[in-house]
Amino acid sequence: MRKLLFLLFLISVSLSAQNFKYHSEEFYKSITDSIITSSLSGMKGYELLGELCEIGPRLSGSGNSLKAIYWARDKMNEMKFDTVWLQPVMVPKWERGKVETAQIAYPGIMSGKKLNIASLGGSIGTGEKGITAGVIEVRNFEELRNRKDGAKGKIVFFNRPFDNTFVQTFRAYGDAVNQRFAGAVEAAKAGAVGALVRSITSKYDNVPHVGVMFYADSVKKIPAAAIGLEDADLLSNVIKENPGVKINIKMDCSNNGEVLSYNVIGEIKGNEYPEEIITLGGHFDSWDKGCGAHDDGAPCIQTMEVLDIFNRLNIKPKRTIRCVLFINEENGSRGAKAYADSAESKNENHLAAIESDRGAFTPRGFTVETDSVTLSKMQMWLPVLNKSLIDWIRPGGSGVDVSKIKNAKALFGYFPDNQRYFDFHHSANDTFEAVNPREMELGSAAMAILTYLISEEGL
Amino acid sequence: MRKLLFLLFLISVSLSAQNFKYHSEEFYKSITDSIITSSLSGMKGYELLGELCEIGPRLSGSGNSLKAIYWARDKMNEMKFDTVWLQPVMVPKWERGKVETAQIAYPGIMSGKKLNIASLGGSIGTGEKGITAGVIEVRNFEELRNRKDGAKGKIVFFNRPFDNTFVQTFRAYGDAVNQRFAGAVEAAKAGAVGALVRSITSKYDNVPHVGVMFYADSVKKIPAAAIGLEDADLLSNVIKENPGVKINIKMDCSNNGEVLSYNVIGEIKGNEYPEEIITLGGHFDSWDKGCGAHDDGAPCIQTMEVLDIFNRLNIKPKRTIRCVLFINEENGSRGAKAYADSAESKNENHLAAIESDRGAFTPRGFTVETDSVTLSKMQMWLPVLNKSLIDWIRPGGSGVDVSKIKNAKALFGYFPDNQRYFDFHHSANDTFEAVNPREMELGSAAMAILTYLISEEGL
Numbered sequence: 001m002r003k004l005l006f007l008l009f010l011i012s013v014s015l016s017a018q019n020f021k022y023h024s025e026e027f028y029k030s031i032t033d034s035i036i037t038s039s040l041s042g043m044k045g046y047e048l049l050g051e052l053c054e055i056g057p058r059l060s061g062s063g064n065s066l067k068a069i070y071w072a073r074d075k076m077n078e079m080k081f082d083t084v085w086l087q088p089v090m091v092p093k094w095e096r097g098k099v100e101t102a103q104i105a106y107p108g109i110m111s112g113k114k115l116n117i118a119s120l121g122g123s124i125g126t127g128e129k130g131i132t133a134g135v136i137e138v139r140n141f142e143e144l145r146n147r148k149d150g151a152k153g154k155i156v157f158f159n160r161p162f163d164n165t166f167v168q169t170f171r172a173y174g175d176a177v178n179q180r181f182a183g184a185v186e187a188a189k190a191g192a193v194g195a196l197v198r199s200i201t202s203k204y205d206n207v208p209h210v211g212v213m214f215y216a217d218s219v220k221k222i223p224a225a226a227i228g229l230e231d232a233d234l235l236s237n238v239i240k241e242n243p244g245v246k247i248n249i250k251m252d253c254s255n256n257g258e259v260l261s262y263n264v265i266g267e268i269k270g271n272e273y274p275e276e277i278i279t280l281g282g283h284f285d286s287w288d289k290g291c292g293a294h295d296d297g298a299p300c301i302q303t304m305e306v307l308d309i310f311n312r313l314n315i316k317p318k319r320t321i322r323c324v325l326f327i328n329e330e331n332g333s334r335g336a337k338a339y340a341d342s343a344e345s346k347n348e349n350h351l352a353a354i355e356s357d358r359g360a361f362t363p364r365g366f367t368v369e370t371d372s373v374t375l376s377k378m379q380m381w382l383p384v385l386n387k388s389l390i391d392w393i394r395p396g397g398s399g400v401d402v403s404k405i406k407n408a409k410a411l412f413g414y415f416p417d418n419q420r421y422f423d424f425h426h427s428a429n430d431t432f433e434a435v436n437p438r439e440m441e442l443g444s445a446a447m448a449i450l451t452y453l454i455s456e457e458g459l
Numbered sequence: 460m461r462k463l464l465f466l467l468f469l470i471s472v473s474l475s476a477q478n479f480k481y482h483s484e485e486f487y488k489s490i491t492d493s494i495i496t497s498s499l500s501g502m503k504g505y506e507l508l509g510e511l512c513e514i515g516p517r518l519s520g521s522g523n524s525l526k527a528i529y530w531a532r533d534k535m536n537e538m539k540f541d542t543v544w545l546q547p548v549m550v551p552k553w554e555r556g557k558v559e560t561a562q563i564a565y566p567g568i569m570s571g572k573k574l575n576i577a578s579l580g581g582s583i584g585t586g587e588k589g590i591t592a593g594v595i596e597v598r599n600f601e602e603l604r605n606r607k608d609g610a611k612g613k614i615v616f617f618n619r620p621f622d623n624t625f626v627q628t629f630r631a632y633g634d635a636v637n638q639r640f641a642g643a644v645e646a647a648k649a650g651a652v653g654a655l656v657r658s659i660t661s662k663y664d665n666v667p668h669v670g671v672m673f674y675a676d677s678v679k680k681i682p683a684a685a686i687g688l689e690d691a692d693l694l695s696n697v698i699k700e701n702p703g704v705k706i707n708i709k710m711d712c713s714n715n716g717e718v719l720s721y722n723v724i725g726e727i728k729g730n731e732y733p734e735e736i737i738t739l740g741g742h743f744d745s746w747d748k749g750c751g752a753h754d755d756g757a758p759c760i761q762t763m764e765v766l767d768i769f770n771r772l773n774i775k776p777k778r779t780i781r782c783v784l785f786i787n788e789e790n791g792s793r794g795a796k797a798y799a800d801s802a803e804s805k806n807e808n809h810l811a812a813i814e815s816d817r818g819a820f821t822p823r824g825f826t827v828e829t830d831s832v833t834l835s836k837m838q839m840w841l842p843v844l845n846k847s848l849i850d851w852i853r854p855g856g857s858g859v860d861v862s863k864i865k866n867a868k869a870l871f872g873y874f875p876d877n878q879r880y881f882d883f884h885h886s887a888n889d890t891f892e893a894v895n896p897r898e899m900e901l902g903s904a905a906m907a908i909l910t911y912l913i914s915e916e917g918l
Contacts, residue, residue, distance in 0.1 A: 391850040419897045438878045
């Protein structure tokens with residue numbers, strides 16, 4: 001038994017000695033303290049978010065998005081990154097236009113009642129007179145296919161709510177979002193002339209939450225819009241009272257080809273293994289309601305701030321640290337493809353990539369796509385990461401943009417608290433005021449600490 | 460080596476088998492899912508918070524606090540707790556009055572500029588004409604004692620800021636709060652006629668954050684007030700420009716003896732060990748700005764909701780589950796003392812107590828005062844607790860109210876995220892709108908799950 005205990009002791013000693021290879025835990029904790037203090041005292045990222053939100057929303061292909069791109073390039077230069085460049089990308093240009101209205105046409109006392117709607121990204125318009133038609137309300141595609149009263153000539157109203165019983169709000173989003181993605185296609189297959197989709201949000205108000213929708217080549221294109229929750233419930237009640245009710249929808253949104261845009265990229269060269277790259281990034285485009293503060297302005301700025309933290313604390317990374325602001329995640333992922341293709345053609349060696357695209361709330365953890373040995377190694381870093389409120393590293397998806405990078409040893413998704421995320425997501429609620437400065441800055445710190453550990457220790 | 464591996468295997472199996480004694484992990488996870496679903500789908504606690512906030516703030520001894528007390532008693536009866544009662548407590552009656560103003564008296568172009576102040580709880584008033592005096596700005600008591608320009612006949616302006624570099628905001632609060640607690644006493648010792656204290660908050664606006672202050676028997680009582688951050692910075696600049704500036708402060712607050720109030724108590728009797736009590740609670744009094752939503756209305760309602768969750772899911776606890784809404788935590792802790800004294804005199808057996816007094820934000824963990832064996836045992840429950848986003852149980856303080864209970868095996872403090880807490884704390888910002896329904900309900904669920912585990916498994 002004594003032999004066994006001694007062996008267990010040796011195992012535990014060797015395990016604890018293996019937590020870090022190149023510096024002591026105390027050393028890393030001391031750098032970590034400096035990073036956190038710099039983030040929380042300076043609030044530099046939060047200030048930059050204020051500037052970015054002044055520019056306005058950043059819909060792919062819009063004039064605003066270009067203004068923001070040049071702003072970010074200039075900021076990276078001011079932050080004295082070693083190299084800053086724009087990577088050209090062709091992106092679709094969808095425009096909301098000036099008209100998006102809906103009202104109850106007739107009959108009944110609710111005639112003329114306006115409904116709060118917003119065109120979905122990628123939708124065609126209705127023409128000047130709009131569409132006046134009856135409404136069929138369904139919860140899902142199966143119900144639509146089975147309903148004998150038919151959707152022909154009607155507007156299909158997809159009214160399955162965001163399921164608040166999911167603890168992780170992204171699951172509730174995933175559970176509801178096919179209505180928005182494919183509602184127009186499924187409605188058109190059933191002979192409908194338009195689609196209305198209940199906003200996918202955890203907040204009960206009347207603000208429409210938009211987002212991308214898709215058409216299928218073989219199916220007739222019909223207009224699609226999101227409707228605020230209060231008006232969704234009102235419409236549902238009106239239909240119950242009077243199944244023959246008709247509504248009128250007018251939208252002048254349009255798809256206008258492709259235009260030139262850019263990923264914004266900046267990097268600090270590694271001084272020991274410069275060919276090994278750690279990329280951090282988020283998507284710089286946003287929807288055109290609010291200012292895309294949580295989705296994904298603040299998270300983009302967090303990844304810029306990681307490099308700035310290295311510079312302002314005069315930390316020289318062993319490996320190259322790169323920030324990439326990907327364009328067009330919301331409706332095409334062209335930026336992610338262009339970056340991954342370029343990395344592959346240049347034979348770049350991405351050791352790791354970290355995506356920040358889940359809002360700028362208090363840190364909780366990192367999800368990661370990697371092998372089990374690398375995962376175990378990184379989990380031993382938690383006593384250091386925990387100082388910035390990172391409680392765990394778990395297997396899980398990274399993000400739409402960095403997941404396209406091939407052959408990286410580890411692809412991370414930064415995972416802040418997500419209880420409030422869908423209160424704001426893709427809506428006029430997603431403003432500068434929705435971001436808490438401490439929560440945002442702790443995220444910058446958490447990603448800077450992980451980046452520093454990878455840069456020093458390798459993977 | 461094979462023997463060793465087999466032994467390690469046996470150890471690990473026996474350890475995992477010990478996680479729970481009376482049911483399987485799967486059983487507990489299934490109950491946990493029901494608890495979470497009930498909380499997040501019903502949002503009953505959040506609805507009750509809306510009702511409570513309609514009543515208004517609940518300052519100890521005020522008419523409003525009594526209205527709220529009767530409201531809570533009625534709600535507990537509606538929720539069909541087995542027993543509901545009011546426990547009488549005498550509490551101090553401090554009243555804010557109708558006047559709390561400050562302005563720059565003279566000289567200079569800022570003459571007449573109003574400053575946003577609020578009387579501190581327990582402060583005396585200034586008399587009708589107010590106090591007009593010069594101002595000496597200090598960062599701490601040591602500086603006050605060392606300053607040769609002296610405080611005699613002046614108003615001492617304590618202007619040490621909330622230190623945002625603390626990751627845990629409660630530490631930043633602890634670092635700054637002695638200015639508010641003892642500023643008036645230290646100022647009076649130096650011969651001053653009044654004290655102004657920079658609001659202790661993480662939010663940069665001009666809203667004063669109040670809270671309790673104390674006098675010492677042997678030291679002259681002088682009035683004390685909090686000042687909003689924008690006006691604190693303005694005043695600091697004015698003093699730098701013109702050290703001879705005078706300000707006028709008027710406050711008609713007053714201390715008006717003691718009045719009768721109550722703790723509100725409700726319980727569900729245990730069906731196997733009814734003499735073993737698990738108490739949950741928060742403090743039902745609040746400051747008289749905003750409606751005390753995060754401090755401590757929502758947390759109180761969370762502890763009521765724990766019992767309601769047991770009832771609505773028809774869970775019959777083995778042990779007695781009690782909810783206590785303690786009165787007068789903010790300025791005297793009389794409710795906590797009355798409850799602890801009563802428990803002692805009745806020789807009640809408190810197995811555990813859980814306090815919720817850190818706001819109603821997303822769950823992160825529980826701090827606990829207990830022995831190491833009990834702690835280790837409870838940490839093995841984390842795979843179940845984690846479903847409600849509880850990532851850890853750590854040694855740490857419980858709370859002002861439950862910590863007075865003697866001989867409990869474990870005293871817990873519920874520990875939600877605290878990054879935004881001091882944006883709202885003790886101010887007009889602490890309203891119903893400041894509480895996110897999902898965050899609040901997940902807290903109810905987390906405490907219900909812990910309570911159920913203790914009730915089933917014992918400690």
